[in-house]
Amino acid sequence: AQRVTQPEKLLSVFKGAPVELKCNYSYSGSPELFWYVQYSRQRLQLLLRHISRESIKGFTADLNKGETSFHLKKPFAQEEDSAMYYCALSGQGGSEKLVFGKGTKLTVNP
Amino acid sequence: EPEVTQTPSHQVTQMGQEVILRCVPISNHLYFYWYRQILGQKVEFLVSFYNNEISEKSEIFDDQFSVERPDGSNFTLKIRSTKLEDSAMYFCASGTGYNSPLHFGNGTRLTVT
Numbered sequence: 001a002q003r004v005t006q007p008e009k010l011l012s013v014f015k016g017a018p019v020e021l022k023c024n025y026s027y028s029g030s031p032e033l034f035w036y037v038q039y040s041r042q043r044l045q046l047l048l049r050h051i052s053r054e055s056i057k058g059f060t061a062d063l064n065k066g067e068t069s070f071h072l073k074k075p076f077a078q079e080e081d082s083a084m085y086y087c088a089l090s091g092q093g094g095s096e097k098l099v100f101g102k103g104t105k106l107t108v109n110p
Numbered sequence: 111e112p113e114v115t116q117t118p119s120h121q122v123t124q125m126g127q128e129v130i131l132r133c134v135p136i137s138n139h140l141y142f143y144w145y146r147q148i149l150g151q152k153v154e155f156l157v158s159f160y161n162n163e164i165s166e167k168s169e170i171f172d173d174q175f176s177v178e179r180p181d182g183s184n185f186t187l188k189i190r191s192t193k194l195e196d197s198a199m200y201f202c203a204s205g206t207g208y209n210s211p212l213h214f215g216n217g218t219r220l221t222v223t
Contacts, residue, residue: 034211043114044153044201044214086153097143097166098212100153 002027004089006101013077014109021072021104023061023087031089033063033070034098038084047072047085057081077108112136116202116215123192124223131187131218133202142185143203143212144177146170153201159185192222 003026013019025031035047048056050063050070061072070087087101115134123129135142144156157167159177176188185204189196199219203212 036214043216046211046213049211097155097158097168098145098153099155100145102152 002031002089002091002099004087004099004101006085006087006104008104009102010105010107012107012109015079016076019074019077019081019106019108021085021087021106023070023072023101025068025070025087025089027068027089027091029091031091033061034088034090035059035061035070035072036086036088036100038086038103040083044086077106079108079110082106082108114202114204114213114215116200116218118218119216120219120221122221122223125194126191129189129192129220131189131200131202131220133185133187133215134183135185135202135204136213137183139204139206139213141165141205141207141210142177142179143205144187145201145203145214146198147201147217148195148198156187156200189220192220194222196220197222 005024007022033050036044037047038044059072059074061070063070084103084105086103088098090098114136117132121129142159145153146156147153155168157171157177158165174190178186199217201217202215205212
């Protein structure tokens with residue numbers, strides 16, 4: 001079964017501190033992993049996907065198949081990073097639907 | 111930048127009534143989806159639609175639900191006889207291809223009383 005687990009419902013850090021939002025997944029094949037972000041009163045939008053291997057707004061995420069993780073990291077958090085972050089999984093070669101985690105609400109304090 | 115638009119932003123209906131949630135996907139997109147998020151819970155997949163037919167649906171998407179692309183631009187979700195537990199935020203999304211990143215609308219908040 002496809003499952004995405006985000007263990008932290010809430011995460012609070014101070015501006016300039018490193019931040020890591022955890023995501024673990026369960027999938028029998030080779031999934032495609034995504035991070036979506038939802039800023040206050042805005043729509044869900046793609047932040048990054050693992051196949052792109054790029055850094056967006058200073059965020060990076062590395063797919064670790066051994067640990068089945070796709071943690072989102074940023075070395076120096078900014079106040080504008082405060083948002084809901086959703087990790088999501090899509091199966092390759094099969095279902096195209098996204099399976100979401102429950103989300104982590106990140107608050108970056110001044 | 112083109113966006114997925116959803117109307118209305120908030121719909122209140124009585125239990126047992128039919129509701130239609132409307133979405134206008136991005137014009138060159140071929141894959142269309144509905145997701146929902148019950149308050150405090152995760153975003154859940156309902157249905158995907160491609161080439162004028164449902165390509166996949168979840169167990170939530172029972173006979174009370176239907177989708178339609180009536181005119182080549184709108185993509186609608188109909189709930190035939192709403193239940194209290196249908197109260198949720200409903201998100202429409204569209205994409206250009208298989209496993210492409212999805213573009214989401216702002217959502218319709220459905221409240222069933």
